[in-house]
Amino acid sequence: MALKNRLAKLLIDPAFRNPGLLKFIFSIDTVTGIDLVKTLSPFKLMPASRSLFTRCFAHFVSGEEISLAASNGLAALAPDRAAHDYLLLQASEEATHLEHFRDKLLAFGLGEMELNRYLAPSFAAFGRAISGRVERGDYVAGIVGNNIVVEGLAICLLELGCGEMRANSDEISAFMDFVLEDERHHVRFGERMLKRLNERDALDHAAAEDFYGTMWDLVRKAIAEIPDVLDAMSLKPAQLEHDVKAYYDARLSAAGLSFAV
Ligand SMILES: [Fe+2]
Ligand SMILES: [Fe+2]
Numbered sequence: 001m002a003l004k005n006r007l008a009k010l011l012i013d014p015a016f017r018n019p020g021l022l023k024f025i026f027s028i029d030t031v032t033g034i035d036l037v038k039t040l041s042p043f044k045l046m047p048a049s050r051s052l053f054t055r056c057f058a059h060f061v062s063g064e065e066i067s068l069a070a071s072n073g074l075a076a077l078a079p080d081r082a083a084h085d086y087l088l089l090q091a092s093e094e095a096t097h098l099e100h101f102r103d104k105l106l107a108f109g110l111g112e113m114e115l116n117r118y119l120a121p122s123f124a125a126f127g128r129a130i131s132g133r134v135e136r137g138d139y140v141a142g143i144v145g146n147n148i149v150v151e152g153l154a155i156c157l158l159e160l161g162c163g164e165m166r167a168n169s170d171e172i173s174a175f176m177d178f179v180l181e182d183e184r185h186h187v188r189f190g191e192r193m194l195k196r197l198n199e200r201d202a203l204d205h206a207a208a209e210d211f212y213g214t215m216w217d218l219v220r221k222a223i224a225e226i227p228d229v230l231d232a233m234s235l236k237p238a239q240l241e242h243d244v245k246a247y248y249d250a251r252l253s254a255a256g257l258s259f260a261v
Contacts, residue, residue: 054110055229056165058118061101066127067186068094072148073134077142079202086189093182100175118229124223126150129214140194141211147190148220149215149249151183156244157185161233187251209259212252214259216261217243222223 068091075087105112115125126145133141158180166173197203223230223237223244230237252259 055118058115064098070130074142077139097179120222120225125218126246140208143190144212145215151186152247155183159237191251191255198256212259213261
């Protein structure tokens with residue numbers, strides 16, 4: 001089929017799925033500098049892009065909801081005023097991210113209610129695991145679970161797997177950069193918090209290691225549950241698992257922690 005006809009099919013046929021062609025079209029964009037998708041229909045998602053955006057956004061929206069609830073809960077458990085104030089600031093930033101993601105869903109005509117269908121069960125379990133610990137007053141587990149594991153996973157996905165989403169529009173790209181910068185701050189706060197508690201001997205190493213192990217199991221399961229989503233993001237599950245683990249190890253090492261997981 002000639003490219004022109006295939007492109008026409010991509011644009012008009014909701015059942016058309018051809019990520020390879022999508023990559024090819026975007027690679028043409030890179031070469032020519034012409035944003036074909038935007039030129040043909042500004043801010044209107046093509047069918048294949050709609051599927052990609054919906055499946056990816058389901059996980060980003062869920063991640064923001066988990067982080068919003070966790071940072072609000074953790075603020076009340078913070079060991080000092082500075083940490084309390086930072087966690088409230090973080091909560092407001094998570095609410096802003098959530099509002100922006102919802103705004104994008106609306107702009108692209110995607111329903112928030114349909115997102116749960118696309119969510120990996122183990123990804124949904126992150127929130128339950130963290131809130132269970134936070135409700136019991138376990139500040140360290142909340143920081144490990146949210147500020148290191150969930151936010152670290154979000155950073156890896158935003159850095160490694162959003163090239164094609166960015167290619168859809170400059171606005172999406174700017175939005176990703178804006179969220180990414182905040183998430184990097186949130187992870188750095190978690191890293192510094194754990195380091196401080198560790199240096200003061202105010203951290204139960206075995207308990208933190210145990211909860212990190214629980215979260216890492218969920219991350220591995222979540223990665224295994226969404227091969228199609230990862231494929232749409234051009235991510236290979238085994239490579240992503242390796243990269244995410246390396247990212248966590250670096251953060252924990254910076255905090256002076258070494259977990260046998
Ligand atoms: Fe966020
Ligand atoms: Fe965050």
